[in-house]
Amino acid sequence: MRAEILCVGTELLLGDIVNTNAAYIAKELAAIGVNVYHQAVVGDNAQRLREQLERSFSQCDLVVLTGGLGPTYDDLTKETVAELFGREMEFNQEAYDGILRRFLHSDRQMTENNRKQAYLPVGAVPLQNQNGTAPGLILEDEREHRTAVLLPGPPREMEPMFSNQVVPYLKEKTHSTLVSHSIHIFGLGESYVESCLHDFMEESRNPTLAPYAKEGEVLLRVTASAGSREEADRMMEPVIERVKELFGDNVYGVDIGSLQAALVAELQKKGLKAATAESCTGGLVSKRITEVAGASQVFDCGICSYANQIKERVLGVSHETLEALGAVSRETAAQMAAGVRKLAQADIGVSTTGIAGPDGGTDEKPVGLVYVGVDSENYSTVLECRLSRGYRDERELIRYLASSHALRLALTAARKA
Amino acid sequence: MRAEILCVGTELLLGDIVNTNAAYIAKELAAIGVNVYHQAVVGDNAQRLREQLERSFSQCDLVVLTGGLGPTYDDLTKETVAELFGREMEFNQEAYDGILRRFLHSDRQMTENNRKQAYLPVGAVPLQNQNGTAPGLILEDEREHRTAVLLPGPPREMEPMFSNQVVPYLKEKTHSTLVSHSIHIFGLGESYVESCLHDFMEESRNPTLAPYAKEGEVLLRVTASAGSREEADRMMEPVIERVKELFGDNVYGVDIGSLQAALVAELQKKGLKAATAESCTGGLVSKRITEVAGASQVFDCGICSYANQIKERVLGVSHETLEALGAVSRETAAQMAAGVRKLAQADIGVSTTGIAGPDGGTDEKPVGLVYVGVDSENYSTVLECRLSRGYRDERELIRYLASSHALRLALTAARKA
Known part of the structure; x- marks a missing residue:
């Protein structure tokens, strides 16, 4: 089965909203072995929609459409598809009952426009909308071997409708894994x-x-x-x-998702805890660890020591080290990792200190130089990274790459524990 | 001028990444008065790209393409456009110099593949890539009144190239200030x-x-x-x-850019320092503050106290408060903000504590309940926020909104100081 995704909406065309629907549907289709051939976006314009639909069906046998199912005059998807398939519109009791149920649960009044939403092309299979009033539908034309799936535009309405009703329907048609x-x-x-x-x-x-x-x-x-x-x-x-x-x-x-997910999973498996001491990454390492639901089992404490006095006073980095070698040094990274491990009573301490730029670089210590340290019972080391690519505005990239190296070192330590 | 946006990439087609490029370009074009007529996505496949390009130019005079400019064999955009325009590929010294500059700043080795990136269609205007190796290009065919703009796929490379080089070019063509x-x-x-x-x-x-x-x-x-x-x-x-x-x-x-940029600017103006104490945001507030270059003048210290014992031991939150009211409470937020302000010897302390989900919610304290606190000489308060929208996977959204409320409170405190 060859598929196209066709998203209808002027707000998509003009970039007022990002098209997350196409990515969602494409991924779901790929998972059941349906090849997506093409994606397109057209505005709320019946003629251009009609032209695009004709092109789509000349190349594909399945077109999944989103948008244009609302109650207002510029919502034209159903009518356009019906016309192309040579079908009349008719009142659909099942779709109407679904719309009525939405209004029962809300304090809003049903309008004549909403009744219009219960008209579907003859022969359509209605799709119930759990999160809105617009029903979706599947329309098949067996003679021409073409299928249209019409879905509402808002992701909160579209996504459950697609995964709960459309995916089972298509799976039965395709038989591939x-x-x-x-x-x-x-x-x-x-x-x-x-x-x-x-x-x-x-x-x-x-x-x-x-x-x-x-x-x-x-x-x-x-x-x-x-x-x-x-x-x-x-x-x-x-x-x-x-x-x-x-x-x-x-x-x-x-199939692990991300460095932080791999780290949290490994720590959970071993019953270990990690702690972070960050300078140039400014909290990004702890932010990434705590992105993972359940991180609280393996992570108690992160210190963002952006100033030397905090490195000394909170993490116990020695004054002499900071004076003699500077905050951006192998020795400082090692002491930060050991310091936060002790402070947090954790099994693994991990640290970052470096120059994220755009200012603060010197010939000896250029922008992008970052020391990443780890301290644990079996594995303690400091990695010197040079992360600048010479790009403009690379501060966030340097910080992100440094945080990835820190997560990677912590993961290695957890695996060796 | 009528434009189409054509994004090339199997990863877009299959939904592995969301197409933010189309929205970005559409919005920028709208801002300079260029109408976007249609958007399309095709995979890394020369024949389908060629077919789509022919359709696009039959309806539009400007096609903006993203993706397929990389160094590998499946990157075919340049060659396909050149063929359609009847142009040979030739070595472009200006583009090559730009690529060389990228490698000068990094420790990576340039490969033969990268040299391929310096070949452009005859007559193309090269676009420098400040954030990657792939140059973009503009190709005009004056006889047929058609223009192709080719941009790299990664948003970090595409966006500055588009706004700094393509927008001025198009503005000149359309004569508007x-x-x-x-x-x-x-x-x-x-x-x-x-x-x-x-x-x-x-x-x-x-x-x-x-x-x-x-x-x-x-x-x-x-x-x-x-x-x-x-x-x-x-x-x-x-x-x-x-x-x-x-x-x-x-x-x-x-024109201030972001909440964190507004906060850092206000703190710099007043000569103040802020400090953060985070629970549910896990370092995101300090990460956002330190995103701003120059944050080190106004920010020394952030504590991510993800466990109660760290709230007590490092921030000085009282054991009784945690026992009686819990970590997610107005009182804990207030003590965290005051505690980090004292620890860091800062002018403003700001805190977050709440339930980001997906687990850990109760009837009394549901997912999305977050207390955000601020402590300073003239302004100390705690805000109760309910940030759940009932969406799936909203952990990161709740954390982001909570961090925004914290930045906003800190900004208010800085303005009142």
């Missing part, structure tokens, strides 16, 4: 990862392997199509093993 | 702001007023078109004054 795994790699560039895997990526059609770069990390997605989940997993296993062999410790997990 | 100001509003909903300004927005064509909602804030963009910058500013002044009158203290600044 597509399974994906994500391999998370830190510390290698995308071009390097790709050059190592180039031949495999070119040759292999099932499973497939695709790299995605995001700030300092590479995510490799392996996808297999098979008769069952078990068979798909069997096909992917040697590929995942091969990637792990190739990239060794740089692979920090499979 | 457009000046904009941004009015920053916190604490009012977008629909409320819009309903207050509805008549003005409907009637006024120059200057125009457009609201943009983003996580708890509303940004009002005022734009005037005039013969000179001074004249445009004169036209906008009464509008800005009117908005300030209407929304009073909820307007926290004009």
Whole structure:
């Protein structure tokens, strides 16, 4: 089945809102093995919608539409699709009952416009809306082998309707099982990862392997199509093993989500606690750890010591070290990590100190120089990182990369514990 | 000029990332008076890209493309556009110098792949990439009246390239002097702001007023078109004054960028220091303050006290308060703010404690309940916030909104000091 996603709405076209619907639907379709071929956005304009629909159905057999199902005069999606499929509109009792139920639960008055929402093309399967008044619908044209799925625009209404009603409907039609795994790699560039895997990526059609770069990390997605989940997993296993062999410790997990999620999971597994002492990252390391629900089991304390006196007074970094070597030094990073570990009575202390820029750099200690430290019973070290790429406005990037190195060091310490 | 936005990338098509580029470009084009007619997304596939480009140019004279400019074999945008325009690819020294500069500043090795990035279609105007290796380009075909703008996919690279290089280029083509100001509003909903300004927005064509909602804030963009910058500013002044009158203290600044930038600027002006004590926000408040370059002049210390014992031991919150009222309470927030102010010897202490979810909520203290406190000589208070909207996965939203309330309270305290 080849699908297109067609989002209707002038507010999307003009950029007043970001189109999260297309990404949501595409991901859900990929998960059930439906190939998305194309995405498009058109404004609230019946003629252009009609033209786009004709193009879409010339290439695809499934078009998923969002938006334009509201009660007002510029909501035209249903009528346009009905016309293209050669269907009349008719009053649908099931859809009307659903709308009535929405109003029963609210203090708002139902209007004549809302009654209009209960008119659907002849033969349509209505989709109930748990979070709004506009019903969705599925319309099939078996002779021409084309299916239109119409969904409301607001994500809160669209998402549950799609996953609870449309996905089961499509699954029954397709009978295929597509399974994906994500391999998370830190510390290698995308071009390097790709050059190592180039031949495999070119040759292999099932499973497939695709790299995605995001700030300092590479995510490799392996996808297999098979008769069952078990068979798909069997096909992917040697590929995942091969990637792990190739990239060794740089692979920090499979299907783990993020460095912080991997760290929290490892700490939970081992019953350990970590603590953070941050200078240049300013709280970003603790922010990322506490992003993970359940972090409170493994994380009690983070200190953002942005000034030397706080490094001394709260973390116990020695005055002499700060005087002789400066705040941005290997020794300060080591003492910060040890200091916060002691203060928090944690198993692992992790620290960052460096120059995020744009000012404050010198020849000896340029912008982007960051020391990342870790202190624990079996593993204590300081890493010197040079994180500037010479970009403009790279302060946030340097801070983010430094926080990733800190999370990675803490993860290594947790694994060695 | 009629424009289409065409985003290239399998990761967009499959929903692995949300397409923020289309919204960004659409909004920037609208601001300089260019109408966006259509948006589309295609995968990394030369043939489908070619087909879409032909359709796009049959309806529009400007196509803005993002993605597919990377160094790898599946990055095909440049070649496909060149073919459509009937141009050869040639080595471009200016583009190559830009790429070289990127590598000079980093410890990464340049590869043969990167050299490929310096090949542009004959006659293209190269666009420098301040934040990555892939140069962008503008290609005009004067005979056929069509222009293609090619931009890299990562927003960090695309956005400054578009606003600093493409916008001036298009402005010159369209001959307008457009000046904009941004009015920053916190604490009012977008629909409320819009309903207050509805008549003005409907009637006024120059200057125009457009609201943009983003996580708890509303940004009002005022734009005037005039013969000179001074004249445009004169036209906008009464509008800005009117908005300030209407929304009073909820307007926290004009052209100030963000709550954290407004706070750091106010603290610098007054020679004050702030300190943070965070529980549910986990370091996000200090992370946002230290995002602002120069924050080290006004911020020494942030404590993330995620466990009760750290609230007691480091911040001096009383054991009795924690026992009797719990960590999520007005009293705990007040003591955290006072405690960190004392510990850091700061002028202003600010605190957060609450339930970010998804677990940990009760009937009495539901997910989304957050107390935000501030302590300073002239202004000390605690705000009770209910930040849940009942959405799925709203942990990060609750944390972000709580951090915004904290920054806002600190800003109020700094203004009263």
